[in-house]
Amino acid sequence: MGDEQRSPEDSTRRGESTTTGEPSLDAHDELYAALSNVQRRRLLAYLLEENEEITLDEAARVLAGWDAVESGAISTRDDYEDVRVELHHRHLPILENAGLVRYDSADRVIEPAFEQSTSDRIRNVLGVDDDSAA
Amino acid sequence: MTEFDRLFDSVRRPRHRFVLYGDADDTDVVDRFGLMDVDVDWEPLPDGGPGPFVVIETDGEFTAAIAASDLEHLLEPPLHPPEDGSGVSEGYRILFECLDDAIFTGVTRRELLAVSREIEERAFRLGTGTLRVGFQAVSKFDAQADVYRALAEQGDLDVHVYGASDADPPPIPGLTYHPYPDVELERYWILAYDSAGANPETSTLIARETKNGYDSFWTTDPETTRAVLGALAAPTA
Numbered sequence: 001m002g003d004e005q006r007s008p009e010d011s012t013r014r015g016e017s018t019t020t021g022e023p024s025l026d027a028h029d030e031l032y033a034a035l036s037n038v039q040r041r042r043l044l045a046y047l048l049e050e051n052e053e054i055t056l057d058e059a060a061r062v063l064a065g066w067d068a069v070e071s072g073a074i075s076t077r078d079d080y081e082d083v084r085v086e087l088h089h090r091h092l093p094i095l096e097n098a099g100l101v102r103y104d105s106a107d108r109v110i111e112p113a114f115e116q117s118t119s120d121r122i123r124n125v126l127g128v129d130d131d132s133a134a
Numbered sequence: 135m136t137e138f139d140r141l142f143d144s145v146r147r148p149r150h151r152f153v154l155y156g157d158a159d160d161t162d163v164v165d166r167f168g169l170m171d172v173d174v175d176w177e178p179l180p181d182g183g184p185g186p187f188v189v190i191e192t193d194g195e196f197t198a199a200i201a202a203s204d205l206e207h208l209l210e211p212p213l214h215p216p217e218d219g220s221g222v223s224e225g226y227r228i229l230f231e232c233l234d235d236a237i238f239t240g241v242t243r244r245e246l247l248a249v250s251r252e253i254e255e256r257a258f259r260l261g262t263g264t265l266r267v268g269f270q271a272v273s274k275f276d277a278q279a280d281v282y283r284a285l286a287e288q289g290d291l292d293v294h295v296y297g298a299s300d301a302d303p304p305p306i307p308g309l310t311y312h313p314y315p316d317v318e319l320e321r322y323w324i325l326a327y328d329s330a331g332a333n334p335e336t337s338t339l340i341a342r343e344t345k346n347g348y349d350s351f352w353t354t355d356p357e358t359t360r361a362v363l364g365a366l367a368a369p370t371a
Contacts, residue, residue, distance in 0.1 A: 042183075049180035057196075061189045065155055065199035069184035074228045075199040 034098035039083070040091050042066050044100060047112040056092075056108035060084035137365040138322050138340055141358055142237070142351070147171065148192050150236055155179050156186025156202060163202045164188060170237040170349075190232055197232035208248075226252050234353055241348040246323055246341050249352055253325045253337045254281060261288040263330035266296065266366045270320055270343070272311065273301035282309055296324070296366060315368045323348065326362040338362050 035041055046062050047054070060083045064075040067083070092103040092110065102111040151173040152164045163186075164174050179186070186202040208226065230252050238245075250267075257265045265285065269275045275282075275297055286293045286308035293309045298320050303311050314320050323341040328334055336359035341350035353359070 045180045045183060049178060049183070061153070061196060061199065062155065064196070065187035065189055066184045068199045068204075069187050069201040072201065072204065074204070076228060077195070077197055080196045080199070 030098045031100075034095055034100055037091065037094075039063055039086070040095055043087070043091065043110075044095070047101065047110070048114065051112060053109050053111040056084060056088060056110065059087055059110055063087070136316065136318050136322075137361065138319065138324070138342065141340060141361065142342065142349070147235055147237065149173070149194075150233065151175065151191040151194075153177060153189040153191070154186060154202070155189065160186040160202055163205050167205065168238045168240040169233070170239050172236075192232060198228055230352065235351055235355070237349060237351045239344075239349050240346050241341060241350045243348075246339070246348060246350065249339050249350075250323075250325050251281075253327050253339055253352075254285060256335060256337055257291060257327045257329070258285055258288065260291075260329040260335060262290040263328045263334065264292040264294070264363060265325070265327045266294045266363055267326075268296035268314060268319065268322055268324040268366065270297055270323055271300045272297035272303045275303055276301070279304045279306065282306060285309075294366070312366075315366065319365075323350075324362060324366065326359050326366065328356070328359055328363060336360070 035044070042063055043059055046059070060080055063083045064080040067079065068075040088105065088108070092101065092105070095101045096103050100113055102113050103109075104111075149171070150169060152167075152169070153175045154161045154164055155177050156179055158176055161174055161176055164172075184201075188200055188202055188205055189196065190198045190200070208229065226248060230249070254265075257263070267282075269278065272295075275295055282293060282295065283306050285291060286306050289308075294312060295303070295309060296312050296314050296319075297303075298317075299311075299313060314322075321343045323343070324339065326336075326338045328336045334356065335354070336356045337352065337354050338359045339350065339352040340362065341348040
């Protein structure tokens with residue numbers, strides 16, 4: 001744990017949209033950074049499926065189970081606690097900064113924030129058109 | 135009602151919840167596990183997500199997450215002799231901890247052997263104290279003779295084997311055969327181990343034969359273990 005803790009990508013607070021509504025290149029960096037970690041990608045994939053708010057405990061259960069399947073080893077209570085702490089202190093703030101989730105750190109509730117603007121940003125990053133708008 | 139029936143009834147049972155993440159029909163594996171009084175829930179996983187897995191909670195707390203395929207594998211456990219160093223699979227050790235005191239129904243002899251191996255492995259590793267084992271009938275003990283020869287070679291470990299004497303058991307130095315103290319106890323497959331010493335480790339497995347396999351539970355509770363050891367050591371009725 002913690003190998004990426006100090007990397008600059010994790011501390012982005014830059015990349016606000018410009019006044020024209022076009023996301024800046026820095027905003028793309030923020031999205032890339034958010035998607036650069038396997039735990040965060042797994043959480044986002046689960047939130048896309050659920051498409052409603054989930055608790056921190058639920059998120060940690062899913063990621064601990066996902067790890068168990070990928071590693072072929074049982075995830076123990078300690079593994080679960082590690083995942084939970086890392087979500088709370090590290091991954092969720094990064095996802096929130098990137099505008100992908102809303103995290104209520106007092107109530108420990110995670111809400112997906114996949115709005116149209118997010119889809120547009122992902123399309124911009126990937127350089128693809130929105131078929132539905134064509 | 136025997137002493138062992140009373141133990142089935144008297145232990146406070148924790149409440150277990152199994153949450154299956156995957157497809158609805160993957161919950162079969164949980165049903166096949168045969169836990170009594172367990173809550174089973176189901177949650178879907180995203181496309182491109184992992185294979186199905188099971189999260190086990192005990193009294194509302196996360197205790198383990200395991201791939202459904204691995205849980206399936208534990209239902210058909212490979213058996214290792216306790217002295218070969220590999221011991222029981224890590225999976226069994228963890229399940230042993232998180233399903234302490236839970237009652238299983240429809241348990242097969244093979245599954246009981248796997249749980250028995252976990253207790254035998256502890257006794258072998260610690261090498262002290264007392265291990266009392268009831269295999270119902272002495273003839274059923276035959277296949278275990280090599281394992282128990284290794285256990286009996288542990289100088290500070292007392293090994294006692296119980297069973298209806300339907301066959302001549304293999305003579306093993308350091309191991310004593312007994313009939314069950316009461317014929318009513320012959321429907322029980324039992325292992326009870328107390329390592330003794332200053333910080334004793336205790337483990338017990340009690341399985342009651344039914345029309346459909348066995349009902350069983352295991353526990354690391356010292357009181358239960360000592361009650362079982364005492365009941366087996368009692369003079370023959």
